[in-house]
Amino acid sequence: MTLLLRLTAILAFTFISFNSFSQRKELITDSFDSILFEEFAKRIENKTSYNFYYNPAQVDSLVVTLKIENELMTDVLNRVFAGTDFRFVIDKENNIFITKGREILGALPEDFFSKKPDGVKQQMDFDLSDYEKKEKKKNQVESKLYSIGIKTSNLQGSASIAGYVRNALTGEPVIGASIFVENPVIGVGTDAFGYYSITLPKGRHTLNIKSIGIKPAQRQIMLYSDGKLDIEVEEDVTPLKEVIVESDRDVRVTGMQMGLEKLDIKTMKQMPSALGEVDVLKVMLALPGVQSVGEGANGINVRGGATNQNLILFNDATVYNPSHLFGFFSTFNPDILKSVELYKSGITADYGGRLSSVLDVKTREGNLKKFSGSGGISPITGRLTLEGPIIKDKTSLILSGRSTYSDWLLRQIDSPELKNSTASFYDVNAILTHQINDKNNLYASVYLSKDKFSLNSDTLYSYSDRNASLKWRHSFNNKLYSVFTAGASEYKYDISSDNNPVNAFTLDFAVQQLNAKADFSFFQNQKNTITTGVSTTHYKLWPGNQQPNGSTSIITPDVLEPEQGLESAIYIGDNYEVNSKLSIYIGTRYSLYQYLGPKKVYQYASNLPLEERNTIDSTFYDKGETITTYHGLEPRLSLRYILPRNSSVKLSYNRMRQYIQMLSNTTAIAPTDIWKLSDPYIRPQIGDQISIGYYKNIGRKQYETSAEVYYKITQQALDFKGGAVLLLNHQIETDVIEAFGKAYGIELMLKKATGKLNGWITYTYSRSLLQTRNPYPSETINGGKFFPSNYDKPHAANFIGNYKFSRRVNFSLNVTYSTGRPLTIPLGQYELNGSKRLYYSDRNQFRIPDYFRVDASLNFEGNHKIKKLAHSSWTLAVYNLTGRDNAYSIFFESKDGTIQGYKLSVFAQPIPTLTYNFRF
Amino acid sequence: MNIFNLKRIKNAWLFLLLSGCIEPYSPPELENNPDILVVDGFLDGTKGSCTVRLTRTQRLGSTEPPPIETSAIVQLEEKDGSTLTLINQFNGNYSISNLVVSPLKVYRILVRTQDGEEYASDYTALKNSPPIDSLTWSATNQGIQVEATTHDPDNASRYYLWSFVETWQYTSAYYSNMEFQNGTVSLRSEDIYDCWQEQSSTSIIIGSSDKLSQDVIYKQPITVLPTNTDKYQIRYSILVQQRVLTKEAYNFWLELQKNTENLGSLFDPQPSQVLGNIHYVNRPLEPVLGYFSAGFTSEKRLFIRYADLPPGFPFIRDFPGCKEDTILLEDLPTFGSTGKLLTTPVTIGGIILIGYGYSTVDCVDCRSKGGTNVQPDFW
Incomplete structure (x- = not known):
């Protein structure tokens, strides 16, 4: 799950009231030897109905060594986070939210829906409308299907698609971004002009765009024949820059260039x-x-x-x-x-x-x-x-x-x-x-x-x-x-x-x-x-x-x-x-x-x-x-x-x-x-x-x-x-x-x-x-x-x-x-x-x-x-x-x-x- | 002419950063100190003499005089002419005088050391030196700079080397006309208040008019007297000697100068071994240090008095630790054991003698600072 979704989930969670599902009490048995927290979370997710929500950058140095036998999730997590400043909360749907330093509430304040005696309405701490607008716009662009080339019913063979990847805010080209589809695995990088050219089998694809300093983006395309697609991507705003896009991590290993x-x-x-x-x-x-x-x-x-x-x-x-x-x-x-x-x-x-x-x-x-x-x-x-x-x-x-x-x-x-x-x-x-x-x-x-x-x-x-x-x-x-x-x-x-x-x-x-x-x-x-x-x-x-x-x-x-x-x-x-x-x-x-x-x-x-x-x-x-x-x-x-x-x-x-x-x-x-x-x-x-x-x-x-x-x-x-x-x-x-x-x-x-x-x-x-x-x-x-x-x-x-x-x-x-x-x-x-x-x-x-x-x-x-x-x-x-x-x-x-x-x-x-x- | 004085860049750079620092540094100790013959020879055409000094290299940083080569045979050879053996002075110097040398001939020296090793210099011609046109001085930020100007109308000299001997008059802190000898006080027969001190140049002073259209050296800096020196408190004199070098000799001295006087920053050329015109006869690849040069010299003297200096020039008459005291007549018998010197009589009203002033030797006898109280002939 991408971080973005996780964050969205956390934010969304804060403003959603909870249904009164009762928390199921699952008992867990497992043993972990010096594994990263993310591995730990995955294993628990696979075994149980629990889902973890956290910022991977915060837990990247957290290592779990634990032997558990028929223990409750709360006890397990208490042991995992003992001696750290991580806090967690488990909601009624067995979602586990992990935060650093400060706890989030698993339930809304009791007077949230009832008016206060003095009649003042509770103010929300911050306004998300700007963020929501952007997300909406982004979702529109990302869910839109772009037709590339001249429409034809013949979808045999390959066609190429090329264009520039640019920063939506400044119009500058994005150099070294990777453009790839996952099925089949085909990827290229943008050159010094932000230009890319990728040849794909004709048909429908999801183009993924990733690079340092930009938010990961996607484009749905329908590739009929050779064509153009310029892509505008958003800059990763500084506060969220703790996440460096993972695709670049591979460059040193998989890249052609040495030295x-x-x-x-x-x-x-x-x-x-x-x-x-x-x-x-x-x-x-x-x-x-x-x-x-x-x-x-x-x-x-x-x-x-x-x-x-x-x-x-x-x-x-x-x-x-x-x-x-x-x-x-x-x-x-x-x-x-x-x-x-x-x-x-x-x-x-x-x-x-x-x-x-x-x-x-x-x-x-x-x-x-x-x-x-x-x-x-x-x-x-x-x-x-x-x-x-x-x-x-x-x-x-x-x-x-x-x-x-x-x-x-x-x-x-x-x-x-x-x-x-x-x-x-x-x-x-x-x-x-x-x-x-x-x-x-x-x-x-x-x-x-x-x-x-x-x-x-x-x-x-x-x-x-x-x-x-x-x-x-x-x-x-x-x-x-x-x-x-x-x-x-x-x-x-x-x-x-x-x-x-x-x-x-x-x-x-x-x-x-x-x-x-x-x-x-x-x-x-x-x-x-x-x-x-x-x-x-x-x-x-x-x-x-x-x-x-x-x-x-x-x-x-x-x-x-x-x-x-x-x-x-x-x-x-x-x-x-x-x-x-x-x-x-x-x-x-x-x-x-x-x-x-x-x-x-x-x-x-x-x-x-x-x-x-x-x-x-x-x-x-x-x-x-x-x-x-x-x-x-x-x-x-x-x-x-x-x-x-x-x-x-x-x-x-x-x-x-x-x-x-x-x-x-x-x-x-x-x-x-x-x-x-x-x-x-x-x-x-x-x-x-x-x-x-x-x-x-x-x-x-x-x-x-x-x-x-x-x-x-x-x-x-x-x-x-x-x-x-x-x-x-x-x-x-x-x-x-x-x-x-x-x-x-x-x-x-x-x-x-x-x-x-x-x-x-x-x-x-x-x-x-x-x-x-x-x-x-x-x-x-x-x-x-x-x-x-x-x-x-x-x-x-x-x-x-x-x-x-x-x-x-x-x-x-x-x-x-x-x-x-x-x-x-x-x-x-x-x-x-x-x-x-x-x-x-x-x-x-x-x-x-x-x-x-x-x-x-x-x-x-x-x-x-x-x-x-x-x-x-x-x-x-x-x-x-x-x-x-x-x-x-x-x-x-x-x-x-x-x-x-x-x-x-x-x-x-x-x-x-x-x-x-x-x-x- | 020193166009590219990169050392200045270095110095000011340090200030620029306000944090640079220079500390003394001792290089790593070596197991074997090199032991190489050093030949320092000069055939002086003007005086008709030839002097060769043979020494050896010594440990870096040593303050001892260098080891000398005392039992060598040194000869001066005129090409297609006679060979003369220099007289061993048994102090590392070998010399001969009353020579008649010709500017048309070339000369070399031959050295055979006690252990049978043979060395020879290249043949060298004697260059004539034009007279020094003027010796002047000017006040700079650093002090008083003495400058030489010369020219050769024939444009034949081009490469110059200068050396100098400076002499200055100075005094002790207190004038003394009385002397305590064998328990009695008498008038001092000898002036120990006024002295003269002499010092020879140690740095390499060379200049060239190679890049000029005429063979002119204009105000070549010879030496700088720092503002805090006591050399000009009364009168100062400098005798500058000028020699003309061949291009090879000039390059040798230039190299030597670069390698020992101008090195340090990353902007300076890397040091290298500077080998002169002396060779090992049997083993040409072994290094031999030093140089044999020959030439006629010209010289000029300059006097500077404190009164000539620009106003505001510091007058250094500082005798740290000097104090004059009085010894009464009745205490005189014990004075001999103090090791101090009398200065002048102390009287009441100029009539009644009650005792004498006295102070330490350093403060009374100017010779204690290394000078002589014999006035030089030229003074």
């Missing part, structure tokens, strides 16, 4: 955040296989990959720098986010261009029905989002902005160090959705951001990220649709200094990409879904441009030649359901990369190391001329086999090629890191990953467990010579060396997605190692032996727990542990030029102390009246609750002739923040 982490914004909002704002990248760090080099470091390392090996997509536009303010904020404004997906393995053929992972960030579509807004205020940022229809039910727009007042904060701090400092950022989003007609939709997204900082110096750093994408989705018919996407991304930074009039300078870097792609999805039949497409990306980089700043400066203008490249790809993939147990995805991508002129390319003596002094000549290539071409196949394979007892095993293999990389010889992404295209000397990186996983749901599917093992090799990974100069280097190939990388690990996860108490525990053991295989000592690190990469952290464990005290108050706890990251430390000291100097170990042979952190947060929701001016919530979060001074870095300084080691910690004390959020 996929999918989080919706609601989950992310529950997690404690450092500076009072939901941060996508920080949330990712709580997942197995995702690491960062330290607090406040930009970027994430996925399964032993470098930070630049993640393809970060924001509404399908590539993001080059995902962080604001040294990595303390991510560039994704939480108010407009819909979902975030991180692919760690089993990457499908439609994605390409980066080795490690795909982080696909999708924003909401604007409200199609009415104007609304949301925002928040935290100690560092303020944000505001406005959205609404331009043409009702057709066109919507979201405008969103976020900015800091950290400049103002800095001025309040009475410190000479900060007197001349500024640090600020802003970002702006605009998202337009337009439904041209049933078959055509347009989506446009624009993003702008800018960061600016100058830290007690005359040097001003600023960087900006700008991107835009335009998507046109066209349905040819129920089974075939296409998406055409055009996008542009730009990341640039500039540094300027004007303190010393002779040396004043400006320095710019920029990378720009223009891309276009066409994707086709073909739902051939229930077993086969084929995706195919082509894409092309044009890159242009301005690797460095230094100019004098002011008339007195004698800085020589130094301009590195721009670089151009073209990356094109074609792919095809087929998701084939062999039988109800085995499902296979086979795909391949072929990518072709051309490094294009105009450009001067240096030649080096062939039998000598690649060094500036071994330059022998240079060649100039004209505009558009191909300098080098790289190409290759990128096979992708995934396989899922369902095992008995709610478990499955999955396998995946993928090869990726990366033609653009970030050059960085600092431990974390620095504001001056540059991107570089593959060229005749810097070859593209190639990564292969094989992974295998076992998934099992236990305890009535409320516990999801998984174990994934992966092994990954990277060819032509980038590393750098000691002391490499990466900025304004005209022959950068002489400072870069190739390395061979291998990474492997096991990721274990236990997750409880439902109940008052939910959350997950993960443990990861992983290694990430590099090795140089070059013939010359100057191009060799650690004598050619394998050495740990900068982000090699073998042991990592995370705990995330949420507990809902009530519908309005919830508490979250986040515990993180990891091995300290590798470090190169001095082995000894020596004296040179009158001062002590350090003699360093081989690279990354030591580690900083282990990392451990506890965060907690408390969310208070405002009252849940559906109709009110604005909904608000408060979040009180404490970051690093235990105040542990985790080492951020270890460094050694030679000062006044002596050497001292220092440990630098950031966030070395509990950081409380209070955030106010609102929506209207």
